[in-house]
Amino acid sequence: MTWTVPELVRVDEPHIADERTMLDGWLDWHRATLVRKCAGLTAEELARRSVPPSTLSLQGLIRHMTDVERMWFRKRFLGEDIDLLYVTEDDDTADLLQIDPATAEAEFTALVDEWNAVRTGIAGACLDDLFTHERGGQRSLRWIYIHLIEEYARHNGHADMLRECIDGVTGD
Template sequence: MTTARPLDSEELASTASEREVLEAFIDAYQDVIIARLRGLSADDARRRLVPSLTTLIGLIKHAAAVERNWFQQCLAQQLREQVAGNSFGDDASWQAGSDETVANVIAEYVTACDRSRQSAAGFALDDTVPHSRLGRVWLRYIYVHIIRELARHCRHADILREQVDGVTGH
């Protein structure tokens, strides 16, 4: 007799409202990207295994910047100067300072995600906000964009983590 694995958070939301489904997928991917960094030494988290700036610690730094860009700067309409940390998602967003630890980079990301959830709470999925390039965007669009971004980077993190120490998994 085989024992079925417990349902994942996004599976538990399979009959929930649209917003709950979107948020469940965001939460699940946020958990995955954090899990890929946990248990690594600072040196392993910073190892460059590809020609680009991509490292495991850099993925988390970049993900935090993207959260800030879409939820604090775009959705909440905060000025970039009001946002703590990089909110561009540019090359600099991939860089962790030599004094930054795995634990404090994860904490920075968790804080950015918490602020995103707080910002989004005041909006309905159909609410739109101005966007400098797209004109206006729905909260729904922001959620889907973040899911796409996190899904891509989770796959990057899976591959990098496997290269670092052989750890694989869902």
């Protein structure tokens, strides 16, 4: 049996809520949108680089966003001593470029697992909690939320084009 990306229920973002609920809602909406762009595709389709001359693929976006979540929330904000899953010191493009359809299912699972680890890790944190960035200066948890929402929004636009070229599916 061929593995395909499962459907994920995407809950509408809150329209009226406190700031933390609003940020959580928008981040979850964008997370689910990336999966929605991939839903029903096979591993081979996820790996397809469908918008030449770009080397971008939906599988690469899944890997990239897994490392982005891990880096910002867990390594930088929470200070966990963990490695990124795909990017290395020797290859900072491995998340996007070193793809293999044989690993797509495990990488999809890793993305969902990362979301759950992030949710658990930051559950008691305040938006005003700070961390020191390795390049200097401090940033807040609020800043990470906004940055991740922007990152997902940008890459979801890429995912729109990739998916449309694979099988013609469009939509939000």
